Amino acid sequence: MKCFYCGKHLLLGLALAFMFGCEDEQEAWLEDADTFELRVEENEQAPEVPYEDEGFIAEEEAEAEEVWEGFEEGEEPVAVAAAASVSFPSLSTSAYAAGYCRSTTNNTPVYTSSSVNIRGTSSPYQAYAATVYAADEVYVYSINATSAYISYPVGSTRRYGYLRTSDLSAANFGENITAKASATTYRRPSGASYGSIYVGDTVRAVASVSGYVQVFYTAKSGSRAWKIGYVTQAAYNSMKGSTTAPPVASSWQYPMSGYTVSLGWGGINSSKPANRNRHVALDLYGNNTNIFAAASGTVAAVGTQSENGNFVVLSHTLSGSTVYSFYAHLKSRPNLSKGQGVSKGQIIGVMGRTGGGNGGGLGGFGEHLHFSIMDRLDSGGAYYGYTPAFSGNKTTYMGTTFYNPAYVIQNGKLP
Numbered sequence: 001m002k003c004f005y006c007g008k009h010l011l012l013g014l015a016l017a018f019m020f021g022c023e024d025e026q027e028a029w030l031e032d033a034d035t036f037e038l039r040v041e042e043n044e045q046a047p048e049v050p051y052e053d054e055g056f057i058a059e060e061e062a063e064a065e066e067v068w069e070g071f072e073e074g075e076e077p078v079a080v081a082a083a084a085s086v087s088f089p090s091l092s093t094s095a096y097a098a099g100y101c102r103s104t105t106n107n108t109p110v111y112t113s114s115s116v117n118i119r120g121t122s123s124p125y126q127a128y129a130a131t132v133y134a135a136d137e138v139y140v141y142s143i144n145a146t147s148a149y150i151s152y153p154v155g156s157t158r159r160y161g162y163l164r165t166s167d168l169s170a171a172n173f174g175e176n177i178t179a180k181a182s183a184t185t186y187r188r189p190s191g192a193s194y195g196s197i198y199v200g201d202t203v204r205a206v207a208s209v210s211g212y213v214q215v216f217y218t219a220k221s222g223s224r225a226w227k228i229g230y231v232t233q234a235a236y237n238s239m240k241g242s243t244t245a246p247p248v249a250s251s252w253q254y255p256m257s258g259y260t261v262s263l264g265w266g267g268i269n270s271s272k273p274a275n276r277n278r279h280v281a282l283d284l285y286g287n288n289t290n291i292f293a294a295a296s297g298t299v300a301a302v303g304t305q306s307e308n309g310n311f312v313v314l315s316h317t318l319s320g321s322t323v324y325s326f327y328a329h330l331k332s333r334p335n336l337s338k339g340q341g342v343s344k345g346q347i348i349g350v351m352g353r354t355g356g357g358n359g360g361g362l363g364g365f366g367e368h369l370h371f372s373i374m375d376r377l378d379s380g381g382a383y384y385g386y387t388p389a390f391s392g393n394k395t396t397y398m399g400t401t402f403y404n405p406a407y408v409i410q411n412g413k414l415p
């Protein structure tokens with residue numbers, strides 16, 4: 001099977017996990033993609049496991065074939081194939097990973113099939129079937145770029161369904177480390193403590209979120225293989241054995257407060273054509289709808305564009321270069337003038353859903369901020385939001401280099 005990001009063959013395929021219900025507890029079986037050994041918990045009989053080389057469960061594949069996904073005004077709908085897999089930690093060594101949804105707003109939807117990137121409830125779109133609440137620990141049995149097959153507590157039992165992967169993780173750094181220091185993990189950035197990482201544990205960094213690093217890490221108890229949580233950036237640096245000091249407060253900040261990332265850097269929007277569906281921006285939404293300048297700079301352009309709606313482009317100096325930050329789908333055209341200076345944190349607009357691409361809908365929210373950082377000014381605001389597959393923290397497409405905004409904010413420099 002191929003990794004979508006690096007194009008190389010992965011050593012391990014995604015595990016296929018199958019659930020088997022019993023009264024109090026659910027046990028999972030999965031097939032190790034390397035050995036094809038079927039692992040059986042306790043003394044139960046293992047179910048028959050369909051297996052295919054590409055790591056898809058046969059019945060899911062049948063179910064997910066050619067769904068008419070959401071499309072934009074004036075565009076023909078695009079038929080997309082079943083979700084592609086990416087190199088999340090293999091769950092093949094034990095039953096499941098445990099974690100919490102990224103949302104703290106008690107409204108993370110659970111779907112009955114892996115076709116989760118679907119907005120609204122009108123036909124042919126799939127309505128969500130249930131809700132995972134903020135206090136619910138979910139068990140993840142398989143995960144790919146689009147959907148995660150999970151169970152969640154209902155009373156004293158557990159039920160099964162699919163979450164959007166973006167509701168669990170923001171991106172895929174793909175960095176594996178062996179912990180050189182211990183660390184406390186948290187359910188969410190600034191959330192309740194969740195567990196510990198010990199020296200020698202395997203840790204996979206998934207995303208950088210608000211001064212924290214989201215990690216998959218090996219769990220020490222229970223039948224779970226991994227847990228999904230957050231460590232502070234400083235703790236992550238210590239685990240990595242970095243001799244450099246934790247990054248000081250960056251000259252950059254997130255352009256919203258209290259935000260949730262509904263689609264991260266490199267994330268796949270499966271409503272887009274399969275050869276140009278990788279997000280080169282961050283989609284953010286939140287209750288505080290003010291949009292802030294991510295860094296001090298100058299207003300380079302203000303306007304309205306068909307896909308990006310009302311937008312602002314700011315210019316900044318960073319790492320000796322001029323870069324541009326872009327804020328799209330704003331509620332109204334901001335009252336800013338070209339050439340006007342702005343300070344980091346200054347309100348420059350209000351989150352909205354203007355433009356053709358506003359349906360983003362990932363997370364069920366039409367309103368969101370599309371935020372990107374580039375090396376080129378397009379005074380008409382006609383920036384691409386999606387490119388072909390890429391890896392790393394920057395990519396160049398059609399003459400514009402896009403930088404991972406999370407990296408820039410975190411490090412205060414260009415990748």
Ligand SMILES: [Zn+2]
Pocket residue numbers: 263279281282283360369370371385
């Ligand atoms: Zn976006």
